[in-house]
Amino acid sequence: MTATPGQPDSPSVPCAPRPRRPLPRVPDRPRGPLRDAFALMALPLVAALALPAAFAGGGTRRWFGGRAENQRAEAQAAKDAAAAAFYELDTAQRDLRISIETITAVDDSPAARRAVADFDALGRRIDEVSHRYINAVDAHDLDRDDLEASTASRARGELTAAKEELDRVKQELDRFTEGLGPLLGKAETQLARLAPAVERARQALLGASNALDSVRASQLKADDLAARLAALSPELTKLNQGAGRHGVPETLERAERVTREAEAIRVEAERLPDRAAEIDHRLVSLRTRAQALTTRSEQVDPILSELRRRFTAACWQDLQRVPDDAAEHVRQAETKLAEARSARAEQRWADATALLSTVRALLNSTDEAVSAAGDRLHRLNAVQKDPQQEIERTRFAIRDAQRLAMAGRNTPDPQDARPLDDAVSRLDRAVATLDGRHPDYWHFLTETEAVRRAVARVVSRIREERGTGH
Structure with missing residues (x-):
């Protein structure tokens, strides 16, 4: 946004660079303290080179007396001060633009959109005062030999006014920057979470893959788990494409979802050997229980016979179907047990588990019905006696x-x-x-x-x- 004006043929008094109209912002231009130091160091260097020529008698500038030169010096000082204010405002605007871009990369809330709109409006205000400053610089050539005191005085006044306007806008910019604190803090927090979240997702996927490999090495199938892991492959591709393409919030949510699912797959894979052993144990246990219930259900008929002989019909009528129901339930349980054994042999773990749950429910209802007959006789005996x-x-x-x-x-x-x-x-x-x-x-x-x-x-x-x- 700056350029040095052309030098006259004759030696000149050192002066600050004259800005030209704003150009597109270049990211690699000097910024901050380094640029300010460079600007301040350049002035004494030019002055050191110009002084010998001014006093050697070879210069062409005419000497106009103390007042004109004093006015020129004051105008030059005003010009330098305005240039410093211009550069300070430019630096602050660049820094603020980075903050706004950070917020928009993460946050699409109404508050964030309002901040962007306010920043754009402030940018237009900055452009206005910058143009007025540049016009003030271009309007006056302080290096002219015939610079009049009145012209120098007018230049000083316009440059001082331009500096004051630049300072006021800089204060507005500072207040706006302070107000962005909560939004910027939230955005930076999310950005700080992004890389670790994506890395956790990758590690979770790797852990799930390794667990599945270990299960297969033990001759156990895990086809359903492998299918679930394969379904996460497109999600991993999107994670690798990055937040720049898919957005920071979406990438964070995707990384957390992938982590949860991959962790669940890993845990289930690691539990699979124990699950297989548990299913084997339940197959044996439920088979033994079904056999025991078959024996117990055969004892219901003698109990019913005694109830009929000693008590009124109201005491046993609801138990009439217990023997037939018990036999049917045990038969169904044995059929489901056979299906569960087949599912176990084919390593269809979910099917085997569901079938075993059905077997247990059938045996539980049978156990209750058979027990009810014996309990009925026991209680009726007790109340009849006392x-x-x-x-x-x-x-x-x-x-x-x-x-x-x-x-x-x-x-x-x-x-x-x-x-x-x-x-x-x-x-x-x-x-x-x-x-x-x-x-x-x-x-x-x-x-x-x-x-x-x-x-x-x-x-x-x-x-x-x-x-x-x-």
């Missing part, structure tokens, strides 16, 4: 709830008293059913259980309201 134990157990629960409801009160809360009174009446009705010739002991047991559950709900509500928690 129903009083069940009655006292339920009455104790009701009395305990009543004491809690009356604690610290003269009268119970109606919302507590009503369900507790209903529980007493319900227990009395259940006890009355035992007086017949063929008591329905199962109905009696289910009623006492229902009463205890209702009482437990009242106790829980009271404790919650009083905040005791126990």
Whole structure:
């Protein structure tokens, strides 16, 4: 943005370089302290070369007296000061442009877009004052031999005004730069995260690849994991193309996603030998359990026979299908076990795991049904022998709830008293059913259980309201 004016034929007084109209910014021009030092050092050097000619009697400049020369010197000083202000503003604008480019590379938020627009407007303001400064420099040749004092004085005034305007715009630029702090800090943070994030993604992919190689070396297949790893190849290509092509936020997000997926593949690959061993163990364990349930289900018919002989139909009707259901469930479980063994042999790990889960669910339901028949007979035997134990157990629960409801009160809360009174009446009705010739002991047991559950709900509500928690 600067150039030195042409020198006259006669020796001249040292002067600052005269700027020319702004050219496109060149990145490698001197900047900052180095450029300022160069500008300051150049003036004494030119002065040292010019002085001998001025005093040797060979110069052609005419001597106009002290006032004109004083005005020339003041004008030259104003010109130098304006040039320094111009260069300082130019340097600050270049530095700020780098900050703006950093922000726009990372941030597309409304605040960032507003900062770019403000920077452009400030750039236009800088161009305006720069042109006025250049015009002031071009308007006056301070090296003319016949420079008049009035002309030098006018030049000094215009150059001083240009410097003041440059200084004001520099202050605006400084304030704008300070306001960019949060945006610039966020952008620099993201840029600082970029290279490590991409490197982590590359290392995670390498780790996943090595883990798969190790699994294959142990004669285990990992086709699904290999397919997932292959699907990440396009993502790695985009990471290698860089943020300049795909944007910093997108590249950061892609690197983190690739890292997560590659890490998951690596972990699953490293667990594969243990997973295979676990599947083998479950195949054996569930096969043994299915065989045991087959034996236990054969004992349900004798239990049902005893229930039919000693108790009313209401006590055993819901258990009628247990033997057939148990046999069917065990058969289905054995079929799924065979499919799981095939999946294991073909190293279809996900299929094998899913089939084994189905087997376990079938065996669990069978186990519950078979156990229910034996438990029913045990409980009916106990209540037939001594129903009083069940009655006292339920009455104790009701009395305990009543004491809690009356604690610290003269009268119970109606919302507590009503369900507790209903529980007493319900227990009395259940006890009355035992007086017949063929008591329905199962109905009696289910009623006492229902009463205890209702009482437990009242106790829980009271404790919650009083905040005791126990």
